[in-house]
Amino acid sequence: MERYSHLRVIGEGSFGRALLVQCKNTQENYVLKEIQLPKNQFKLDMSRREAVLLSKMKHPNIVAFREAFEADGLLCIVMEHCSGGDLLRRIQLQKNTQFCVENILKWFAQMCAGAQHIHNKRVLHRDLKSKNIFLTDDGSVKLGDFGSACVLNSSKAYAQAYVGTPYYVAPEIWDNKPYNNKSDVWSLGCVLYELCTLRHPFQASSWKSLILKVCRGAYPPLPNYLPYELHYLIKQMFKLNPKDRPSVRTILTSHRVSRLLRSHLPSRSTETEQERRRLGRWSREEGRKVAHFLGEKSLMKASTTEGVDLPRSSYESPEPEPRKQWGCEPPDGVLQMLASASLISSDSLASAQQTGSVQGSVSDDPEERRQRKRWERAPPERLLSLLEKAQLNRAFSTFLIHRGDNNPLMGPLSQAQGDDTDGPEPGVAEDEDRLQPRSDDEDTDFEEESFCDWMDEIEKMFLEH
Numbered sequence: 001m002e003r004y005s006h007l008r009v010i011g012e013g014s015f016g017r018a019l020l021v022q023c024k025n026t027q028e029n030y031v032l033k034e035i036q037l038p039k040n041q042f043k044l045d046m047s048r049r050e051a052v053l054l055s056k057m058k059h060p061n062i063v064a065f066r067e068a069f070e071a072d073g074l075l076c077i078v079m080e081h082c083s084g085g086d087l088l089r090r091i092q093l094q095k096n097t098q099f100c101v102e103n104i105l106k107w108f109a110q111m112c113a114g115a116q117h118i119h120n121k122r123v124l125h126r127d128l129k130s131k132n133i134f135l136t137d138d139g140s141v142k143l144g145d146f147g148s149a150c151v152l153n154s155s156k157a158y159a160q161a162y163v164g165t166p167y168y169v170a171p172e173i174w175d176n177k178p179y180n181n182k183s184d185v186w187s188l189g190c191v192l193y194e195l196c197t198l199r200h201p202f203q204a205s206s207w208k209s210l211i212l213k214v215c216r217g218a219y220p221p222l223p224n225y226l227p228y229e230l231h232y233l234i235k236q237m238f239k240l241n242p243k244d245r246p247s248v249r250t251i252l253t254s255h256r257v258s259r260l261l262r263s264h265l266p267s268r269s270t271e272t273e274q275e276r277r278r279l280g281r282w283s284r285e286e287g288r289k290v291a292h293f294l295g296e297k298s299l300m301k302a303s304t305t306e307g308v309d310l311p312r313s314s315y316e317s318p319e320p321e322p323r324k325q326w327g328c329e330p331p332d333g334v335l336q337m338l339a340s341a342s343l344i345s346s347d348s349l350a351s352a353q354q355t356g357s358v359q360g361s362v363s364d365d366p367e368e369r370r371q372r373k374r375w376e377r378a379p380p381e382r383l384l385s386l387l388e389k390a391q392l393n394r395a396f397s398t399f400l401i402h403r404g405d406n407n408p409l410m411g412p413l414s415q416a417q418g419d420d421t422d423g424p425e426p427g428v429a430e431d432e433d434r435l436q437p438r439s440d441d442e443d444t445d446f447e448e449e450s451f452c453d454w455m456d457e458i459e460k461m462f463l464e465h
C-alpha cells in the first residue's frame with residue numbers, strides 16, 4: 001500500500017471502494033479496488049478469484065491488472081485506470097443525441113474482442129453491462145469488473161449461483177437452465193442495444209414485467225436508419241434459446257455483421273481457430289503459475305491482527321473517507337425487502353438516471369445499500385409473484401442469484417442464513433444436462449468431458465498460505 005498515494009475515491013460498489021491512486025515510483029495513476037475480505041475461508045477464496053482471473057486476462061480491451069495484495073483485512077486489486085469512466089455514464093451524457101454508427105460498431109467490436117479473449121479461456125464474465133465497460137483516453141473500450149466471473153469448466157460454476165444484473169440477465173438464468181458463453185452474449189446484446197438507442201431493450205415498470213419481457217425476448221425494434229446488419233445481430237443475440245445465439249467468435253468472424261466490425265479491430269485481435277484451441281484451455285501448469293503468482297508474489301498477508309501494521313494512512317490520503325461497514329444481513333427476507341419498496345418506472349436510461357434507478361446501490365436505507373442483494377432462485381411464477389411490488393431500480397444492481405429451488409423465502413437476505421456480504425455457502429450439485437454434449441458444441445462452450453479444475457488447485461494453494 002505504501003507504494004501508492006491515494007488521490008480520491010472514485011466510487012463505491014457493493015463489495016467496497018474503488019480508489020484512484022498514484023504509483024510513487026512511476027507517477028502513473030491506477031484504480032485500487034478494496035474488497036472487504038470475508039472471514040469464511042471458502043468465501044475468502046471466492047473473493048480472491050477476481051484478482052486471479054483479472055491477472056490472467058491480458059488484452060487491449062480488458063482492464064489491465066497490475067497487482068493484488070492483502071492488507072488490513074482488505075483484498076486490494078490494482079488495475080489500469082480508464083479515465084473516460086464507464087459506458088453507462090457516457091450513454092447518459094448523450095441525452096437524446098444518438099451515437100454515430102461508426103462509434104457503435106467500434107465500441108461493440110472492441111467489447112466482443114475482449115469477451116472473446118475471456119471466453120477463449122473458458123471464463124464467463126457474467127456481469128457484462130454498460131457500467132462494467134470502461135472508456136480510455138483514446139476512446140477505446142475495455143471490459144472490467146471480474147467480481148462475478150467464473151470458470152466454465154468447473155462444475156461448481158454452474159452449481160453455485162449466477163451473479164448478474166437483472167436488466168442484463170439472459171432468460172435461461174430466470175428459467176434455471178444451464179448458462180454458458182451465450183449468456184454473456186445476451187448481456188452484450190443489451191449493451192449494444194443501449195448504444196444503438198440510448199435505452200435499455202427491456203423497459204419495464206415492475207420486476208414482473210421486466211422478467212416477462214426478458215423471458216419473451218420482447219424489445220422495441222431498432223431505429224430504421226441503423227444498418228440491416230445491426231438489426232439482424234440484435235435479433236440473433238436476443239434469441240431465447242442460447243444455442244441460437246451466435247458466440248462472440250462467430251460475431252467477429254463469420255456473422256453478417258463481421259465485415260462491419262472487422263475494420264474497427266487490429267487484424268490480429270480476432271483470434272484464429274488455432275489460437276482458440278491453444279488458448280481455450282488453461283493447463284494445470286498454467287493454473288499453478290497463476291496461483292503461484294498471486295499466492296507468493298502479490299498477495300501479502302498483512303492484516304493488523306497478525307501484527308503487521310499497514311494502516312490505511314499509508315495511502316497518504318489527507319482525509320480518509322469513512323470506511324464502509326459490513327454489517328450482518330438485514331433481518332427481513334427478500335420478499336419483505338422488495339414488497340415494502342415502491343415501484344419505480346424505468347422507461348429509459350436517461351430517466352432511470354434522474355430517478356436514481358440506474359445507480360445499482362441506491363436505496364434510502366444506507367444499511368441496506370451496503371448489502372449485496374441476493375435472492376434464491378424460484379420457479380418463474382413464484383418469483384414473479386414475489387417480485388410484484390419490488391423496487392425496479394434494484395434491477396440495475398449485481399445480484400447473486402441462487403439456483404436452488406427450495407424455499408425462496410429463506411434466501412441469503414434472511415437472518416437465518418445471513419452472515420456477511422457473500423451469502424450462504426452454496427451446495428454443489430452437478431447438473432447432468434449441463435454436462436451433456438450439445439448439438440452446437442462448435443459455438444457453445446459447455447464443460448469439457450475431463451475438465452482441468454485448476455481453480456481447485458488455486459483454492460488449495462490459498463488454503464495453504
Ligand SMILES: Nc1ncnc2c1ncn2[C@@H]1O[C@H](COP(=O)(O)OP(=O)(O)OP(=O)(O)O)[C@@H](O)[C@H]1O
Pocket residue numbers: 010011012013014015016017018031033063079080081082083085086131134144145147360397398
Ligand atoms: N478501472 C477503472 N477505471 C475507471 N473507473 C473505474 C475502474 N474500475 C471501477 N471504476 C469505477 O469505480 C466505481 C466503483 O466500481 P466497483 O466496480 O467497485 O463497483 P460498482 O461497479 O459501482 O458496483 P458493483 O461492483 O457492486 O456492481 C464505479 O463508478 C466504476 O465506474
